[in-house]
Every structure is written in structure tokens, then in C-alpha cells.
Amino acid sequence: MEYLLKVCAITTLFYVCYLLFLQQKTFFEQNRWFLLLGIVTALILPLITITNSVERVPIRVNEIESFRLTEPIQFITPVTNSINDLHIDESMPIDVKEVLQLIYVLGVLFFTIRFLIQLSSLLRFIFTSKKIKKGQFTIIERVKKSSPFSFFNWIIYNPKDYTTKELEQILIHEKVHATQKHTIDVLLMQLSCIMLWFNPFIWLYNRLVKQNLEFIADAKTQEQLNCKQTYQFTLLKETVVGKYAQLSNLFYSSLIKKRIVMLNKEKSKKINFIKYSFVLPLLAVFFMNFNINEVYTKNENGDYKEFLFLSSFSESEVHEFQAKLETQGYDFKIKKIKRNDKNLITGIYFNVSKEEVRGEYRMFSGKVLGSIAIRHFEKENKMFIQQLSFLRAYDLVSTNKNTVEIIIEKEKDTKYLDKLKKDFKEKYDVDFTYEINQTSNATFSYQFINNDKLGNKIKTAIDRKLGLKYDPDRKILIQYGFDKDGDISYGRVTYLKRYKSFRIMSYYTDNSLERAVKKFEKQNITIDFFNVKRNEKNEITAISIIANSKEDIITYNVDNKKAIHPIAINYADIIFNIELADQFQLKKSSK
Numbered sequence: 095m096e097y098l099l100k101v102c103a104i105t106t107l108f109y110v111c112y113l114l115f116l117q118q119k120t121f122f123e124q125n126r127w128f129l130l131l132g133i134v135t136a137l138i139l140p141l142i143t144i145t146n147s148v149e150r151v152p153i154r155v156n157e158i159e160s161f162r163l164t165e166p167i168q169f170i171t172p173v174t175n176s177i178n179d180l181h182i183d184e185s186m187p188i189d190v191k192e193v194l195q196l197i198y199v200l201g202v203l204f205f206t207i208r209f210l211i212q213l214s215s216l217l218r219f220i221f222t223s224k225k226i227k228k229g230q231f232t233i234i235e236r237v238k239k240s241s242p243f244s245f246f247n248w249i250i251y252n253p254k255d256y257t258t259k260e261l262e263q264i265l266i267h268e269k270v271h272a273t274q275k276h277t278i279d280v281l282l283m284q285l286s287c288i289m290l291w292f293n294p295f296i297w298l299y300n301r302l303v304k305q306n307l308e309f310i311a312d313a314k315t316q317e318q319l320n321c322k323q324t325y326q327f328t329l330l331k332e333t334v335v336g337k338y339a340q341l342s343n344l345f346y347s348s349l350i351k352k353r354i355v356m357l358n359k360e361k362s363k364k365i366n367f368i369k370y371s372f373v374l375p376l377l378a379v380f381f382m383n384f385n386i387n388e389v390y391t392k393n394e395n396g397d398y399k400e401f402l403f404l405s406s407f408s409e410s411e412v413h414e415f416q417a418k419l420e421t422q423g424y425d426f427k428i429k430k431i432k433r434n435d436k437n438l439i440t441g442i443y444f445n446v447s448k449e450e451v452r453g454e455y456r457m458f459s460g461k462v463l464g465s466i467a468i469r470h471f472e473k474e475n476k477m478f479i480q481q482l483s484f485l486r487a488y489d490l491v492s493t494n495k496n497t498v499e500i501i502i503e504k505e506k507d508t509k510y511l512d513k514l515k516k517d518f519k520e521k522y523d524v525d526f527t528y529e530i531n532q533t534s535n536a537t538f539s540y541q542f543i544n545n546d547k548l549g550n551k552i553k554t555a556i557d558r559k560l561g562l563k564y565d566p567d568r569k570i571l572i573q574y575g576f577d578k579d580g581d582i583s584y585g586r587v588t589y590l591k592r593y594k595s596f597r598i599m600s601y602y603t604d605n606s607l608e609r610a611v612k613k614f615e616k617q618n619i620t621i622d623f624f625n626v627k628r629n630e631k632n633e634i635t636a637i638s639i640i641a642n643s644k645e646d647i648i649t650y651n652v653d654n655k656k657a658i659h660p661i662a663i664n665y666a667d668i669i670f671n672i673e674l675a676d677q678f679q680l681k682k683s684s685k
Contacts, residue, residue, distance in 0.1 A: 095195065100140035100384060102293040105286075107376050108132030109299050115369040117302075119362040122309040128370055129303050130279060133286055135377070143385050191612060198292065205288040220248050231272060233265075244268040246277045260328050266318055270311040279303055305349055309356050316357055326354050398471045402482060405439040405463040406652050406659065424448045424470075436659065438462045446477065453477030465650075480585060486648060487587040488572050491565035498566070503559040522566050595664045600633040600657035614641075619665060625651075633657035641665075 108129065116125055225248075226233040234250045242251035242264045249268045253261060271277070283300040290296040312329075316322050329350050399422075403415060412428070419426040425447045432441035441458030446468055453470075457463060465482040491497045500514065515526045561582070563572040574585030596610065607623045614621045620642040627636035636653035641663065652658055 095191065095198075097140050098198075098290065100380075101136045102290055102295065103380065103384075104136035104139060104377070105132060105290070105293070105299055106295045107380065108136070108373060109295050109302070111373040111376070112302060115372055118359075119366055119369075120313075120356065120359055121362060121367070122306055122313055122356075124367070124370065125306050126279070126303075126310060129299070129306060130282070132299070132373075133282060139377070139381065140385070142381075191615065201291045202288060205291050209284055209288060216245060220245065220250075223250075231269060242268060244271045244277070246275075247272045256328075259324070260331070263315060263319065263325050263328050267311045267315045270314040271307065274310065276307045276311075279307060305352070308349075308353055312353050312357055322357070326357060329354060398469045398478075400470075401468040403442075403466040403468065404652070405465065406654065407439065408437065408654070419446065432458060434462065438659065442466075446479070448477075451475055451477050453479045455479040457481075476581060478581065480582070484572070484574075484585045484587050487570055488563070488574075488585065491563050491568070491570050491572055494565050494567055496566055498564045499561070500563075501559055501561050518564075522564070524564070595662045598634075598637070598639075598658075598661040598663065600635075600660075602634060603632070614663075614665070617665065621663070625653075627653070629655075629657065631657075637661075639663070 109132070112125070112129065112132075116128065119125070220234065223234045223236065226235070230247055232248050234248060235253050236250055238252065239255065240250070240252055242249070244250070249265065249272065251261070251264060251268075256264060280303075283303050287296055287300055312325075316325055319325050401415075401419060404411075407415065412431075416426045416428075426444065427446075428442065428444040430441070430443040431439060434440050440460055440462055442463065443456040443458075445452065445454040447453070448470065451470065453468065455466060455468075463481070467480060467482045467485050469478045469480075469485075470476075471478065502511075518524045518526045559576050561574045561576065564570070565572075569589065571588040572585060573588065574582045577583035596613070598607075598610070602610075604626070607626070611621050611623070620640075622640045623637060624640075625636060625638040626634060629635050635655060635657060637651075637658065639648075639650040639661070641648045641650075650661065652661070
């Protein structure tokens with residue numbers, strides 16, 4: 095539908111430019127090519143797109159200065175990402191777009207059938223009538239009263255309705271149509287009207303094309319005649335329109351007065367040729383606004399390689415993942431792994447290394463883990479391993495210029511924390527609380543509360559700093575800790591806003607997936623499902639998902655021999671992550 099709307103927009107641009115700048119000019123043949131170019135451009139230009147890669151570099155806005163602590167801090171085991179007050183949406187209502195598409199198809203069928211009936215009727219008449227061959231033209235004389243017309247090299251008229259001199263003028267006129275292949279213009283416009291039948295401008299455009307073809311034939315005919323007034327009297331004689339073929343070039347037109355006016359009009363000056371270029375800046379504006387796609391490429395600290403380890407990996411898939419890394423020069427070792435009764439990974443401890451770079455990941459939460467991303471920043475000679483949902487959210491909020499970033503470290507005075515508490519309450523209506531344990535095992539923790547909804551507490555190691563990023567537009571809070579080298583070692587995502595989760599179930603049919611795609615289109619989110627495999631019970635055993643919300647592209651792949659576990663697509667105005675639904679504590683909210 096987007097393509098059709100773009101075609102309509104471009105034809106409207108050409109139509110308006112023709113009316114404003116060219117309709118009163120006598121450049122009939124140039125006008126013909128301008129109008130044809132309009133149709134061809136409208137059909138082709140929407141198919142041409144330019145991809146503009148936009149690098150997503152985190153933006154730090156220090157609206158609130160850094161805060162430091164004085165007391166030493168104790169390390170606490172990392173906690174998995176969480177989603178608060180998540181609404182599960184499994185309903186798939188009938189899409190209005192689906193109804194509009196059905197109406198469009200029915201309209202196309204109606205006008206196609208009408209076109210075929212007209213075409214078959216005309217061809218049947220031509221092939222069953224007596225013909226007289228005159229050079230490259232074929233003359234068909236009919237008995238019924240009818241206005242003269244031509245179709246390619248066939249010229250049809252009733253000789254009894256005209257004098258010999260009038261017939262000579264009519265033949266000259268129709269031979270111009272035939273010689274210049276005006277029938278192609280007419281057929282092209284008929285097909286355009288079928289395709290864009292819902293656009294009123296295409297029918298007006300069709301009228302302009304046919305009118306201009308008559309101007310061309312009239313001008314060429316008058317050039318070959320000694321007496322111009324005689325031809326104009328012949329035009330006036332056609333006051334009553336007989337039956338004619340809709341797909342033909344008609345000698346008579348309802349705009350006889352307009353044709354005579356144009357015949358007597360003084361030739362336009364060549365300086366007016368410049369007006370053909372007036373459409374170019376409008377096309378350029380259209381192209382820049384609608385045919386350039388921005389593709390966001392993520393770059394945190396430079397180029398990196400990313401490998402995804404999924405909690406749904408079977409033992410064989412774990413070995414395949416390990417072999418994949420080894421082929422690229424990595425050493426991947428799993429020291430411990432735990433699974434639940436569904437064979438999903440709930441805990442893992444592994445390390446991965448390449449030359450002098452080494453990374454380690456340890457997580458035993460008792461819940462199904464999210465996808466784990468291993469990122470190797472080759473230029474910085476660093477490796478970062480974290481849950482993919484955290485990285486997606488971290489990348490997302492880092493691109494927002496309004497995001498607030500705060501680093502909390504040790505220092506004597508806690509007045510900065512009090513200032514932080516005050517600023518978050520005044521600016522964002524978010525309560526910030528912190529706690530300092532003054533015992534020998536001193537710890538520091540902080541927590542955010544929004545509208546009585548608790549965010550998780552986060553603590554850090556004895557000599558490590560804490561970090562947070564808050565996106566006030568999306569109400570996303572990123573909390574994270576650092577390792578001894580100053581790199582992010584663990585983190586948590588808290589959504590202080592109400593978001594929805596759409597679940598893909600194993601029993602979903604292809605039609606259900608199609609309706610899900612249309613559902614997300616309403617949110618300006620593009621979802622593609624592919625590589626779908628099913629078992630003998632028609633349950634989904636494998637599926638690949640690509641979600642594009644213009645701010646991020648998220649992929650998810652699963653391939654099992656048995657039915658898939660429910661997959662949660664978490665979204666609001668954007669996609670946040672795609673994970674196994676078992677990972678979240680989902681509850682159904684009242685509608």
C-alpha cells in the first residue's frame with residue numbers, strides 16, 4: 095500500500111505542474127512526453143531507495159554531576175534483567191488495513207474485467223469487419239452511426255456521415271494518431287487507472303493525456319490543409335457523439351471548444367520550455383523525504399564481533415556454537431551449566447579468549463537466562479559479555495540526547511546523592527533512595543521508584559563504582575557495575591513505564607503470524623517471520639524473527655526438533671527485546 099500511495103503522490107505532482115505551467119502552452123508533443131514521463135516516473139521512482147547508514151554512538155549528557163561515596167562497598171551477585179508491570183497481549187483483531195486491501199483488490203478486479211470486456215469487444219469488431227488496406231493503415235468502414243476513431247493502425251469510420259473533403263481531413267487526423275502510436279498512451283493510462291482506481295487524480299490525468307493527443311493530431315492535420323477554417327468547421331459538425339470504443343483515439347471529443355481554441359492559439363515562446371523543469375525540485379523533495387531509509391549501525395566503542403549464546407541451545411547446539419568460535423580463533427570453555435526440566439539453560443559459567451583478550455560470564459539465577467551476547471572489540475582489545483536484552487536497552491538509551499548518565503564512586507560527602515534525589519524527583523517524578531551500611535562489611539545500594547512501582551536495588555563491590563543511565567522519554571533505567579579494569583561487568587534493565595508483551599506460541603498458524611505482522615505495523619514496527627518449520631502436529635519447531643522499529647533491529651532464531659517455548663516480543667513504541675517468555679514474570683492485566 096505504501097508503494098501505491100507514493101505512485102499516487104507522484105502522479106498528482108505531475109498533474110498539478112501540468113495544470114499550472116503547461117496546459118495553456120502549444121508544446122503539444124513535448125507535453126505528451128511530459129505526461130508519459132510522469133506515469134513512468136510514478137511507477138519506478140518509489141522502487142528506488144537510498145540506504146543511509148547512521149552510526150549509533152552513545153551520547154553522554156551530564157545534566158547531573160557525578161556522585162561519589164566515602165565508604166567501601168561489598169560485591170553482591172548480579173541479578174537478571176526485569177520488566178515491571180508487563181502487559182501480555184495475545185489478541186489479534188482484524189486489521190483495518192486488511193479490509194482496505196481487500197477493497198482495493200476488488201476494485202482492481204472490477205476495472206480489469208471492464209477493461210478486458212472493452213478490449214475483447216473492440217478486437218472482435220476489428221477482426222470480423224471488412225478491411226481495406228491502404229499502405230501501412232487498415233481502413234474499416236462501419237454501417238452504424240459512430241464517431242471516427244483509430245486503434246494502432248486500424249482506422250474506423252462511417253463514410254455516409256461525411257463529405258469527401260471531410261473524410262480526407264478525418265483520415266489525416268487519424269493517421270497522425272496511428273503514426274505516432276497514440277494507442278500506446280491510451281492503453282498505458284487505462285492500465286494506470288486500473289492500478290490506481292481509488293485515486294481521483296489518475297482519472298483526471300487520463301483525461302489530460304487523451305486531450306493532449308487530440309491537440310497533437312489537430313495541429314498536425316491543420317498543418318497539411320490549405321484552409322484552416324474548413325477543418326475547424328468539420329470539428330464543429332460533430333455535435334452529437336455516437337458510440338465509440340473507450341480504448342481508441344477518438345476524432346470527436348467533448349472538448350471541441352477547447353480544441354478549436356488551441357488551434358487558434360499563438361505558438362508559445364521557447365523560453366517557456368524551462369517550465370518543464372519545475373517538477374524536478376518537487377520530485378527531489380519527495381525522494382529525500384520518502385525514499386531514503388536510515389539503517390542504524392551500532393558502534394559502542396568501535397567495530398566489534400558479536401556472538402549470541404541462547405538459553406534454548408541443546409547440548410549439540412552448544413557444541414556447534416563452540417566449534418563456530420574455534421573456527422574464528424576463539425577458545426570457548428564451559429565450566430558449569432544448569433538446565434530446568436524443559437532443558438532450558440538457567441545457569442552457566444564460561445570463559446572465552448582470543449590471544450591476549452579474555453572474557454568470563456557467570457550467572458545462576460534459577461530462572462531461564464536471556465540470550466547472552468559476546469562482543470569482541472578488536473581495536474580496543476577488549477571483550478564484553480552480557481545479556482542481550484541489557485545490551486539492546488543500553489544501546490537504545492545511549493542514542494537519546496536527553497539520557498542522563500551518572501557514575502557513583504567512593505567519596506566522603508554524600509551531598510551529591512541528596513542532590514541526585516532532589517533532581518530526579520523534580521525533573522522526572524522519580525524517587526531515588528540510597529542506603530549505606532557503616533559496618534566493617536560496608537555496602538552501598540540504591541533504588542528507583544516511579545508511581546509506587548519499585549525498581550530493583552543494585553549493589554556493588556567494595557572498591558567498584560556503580561553506573562546508571564536514565565532515559566526520561568522512554569522511562570528506561572539502566573543500572574550496571576564495573577570490573578577492576580573499569581569495564582561494565584553486569585547490569586539490569588528496569589522499565590518504569592507500562593509496556594506490552596506479545597507472545598508467539600507454538601500452535602500459531604501462518605495466518606496468525608501474518609496477523610501479528612499487521613498488528614505491529616500499527617505500532618510502526620516491522621516484524622518479519624521466516625524459516626518457519628513445523629512438526630506433524632503443525633506446531634512451530636523453528637522460527638527466525640527480525641524486528642525493526644527504526645531505532646533498532648533485533649533478531650531472534652530458534653530451531654528445535656520439538657515445539658518451541660513461548661517467545662515474548664516486548665514493545666511499546668519500539669521493540670525492546672525478544673526472549674523466551676519463561677524468562678519474565680508475566681501477568682495478564684485487565685483490559
